[in-house]
Amino acid sequence: MPRSLDQRREAALERLAASRQLWLATGGGRGGVHLIPVSYAWNGTVLTTATFVRSRTTANIRADPRVRAAIGETTDVTMVDATATLVGVEEIDAKSADAYARVSLDPRVTPGFHYVRLVPQRIQVWSGVQEFAGRTVMSGGEWLDKPID
Numbered sequence: 001m002p003r004s005l006d007q008r009r010e011a012a013l014e015r016l017a018a019s020r021q022l023w024l025a026t027g028g029g030r031g032g033v034h035l036i037p038v039s040y041a042w043n044g045t046v047l048t049t050a051t052f053v054r055s056r057t058t059a060n061i062r063a064d065p066r067v068r069a070a071i072g073e074t075t076d077v078t079m080v081d082a083t084a085t086l087v088g089v090e091e092i093d094a095k096s097a098d099a100y101a102r103v104s105l106d107p108r109v110t111p112g113f114h115y116v117r118l119v120p121q122r123i124q125v126w127s128g129v130q131e132f133a134g135r136t137v138m139s140g141g142e143w144l145d146k147p148i149d
Helices: 005-018 056-063 094-101
Strands: 021-026 034-039 047-052 066-073 076-087 113-126 136-139
Touching (some): 005 076, 005 113, 021 047, 056 113
Antiparallel strands (some): 021 034
């Protein structure tokens, strides 16, 4: 039986808080579509990750800040469409930097990296084809009160 919108929203929040790894897809720019695995920290509203300053991911985000992240398994997934912002080591707040350092390397002491902030715009949650309808739990950066798909 498919989960309700409230149950899926709660599942998304639990997964965002408990997981530490995601697949990050970027597109745009001359680099073309690109997919990388990254660690992340979640503060309740924003995902913080990091990547090489000179990477295809960075070039793609500069060309088009729209990204997509996948967390979980193919049979139980949380998809996050987000707006990405590149944040220099000297610009990141200490709380976000410390949280990220607990799950991965610390860009503050690792040359050649910068942070990437992901602000969710749409979040979808489903566990198998039976939950494909009603999968959107966030739209326009706002948690939904009623299903839209």
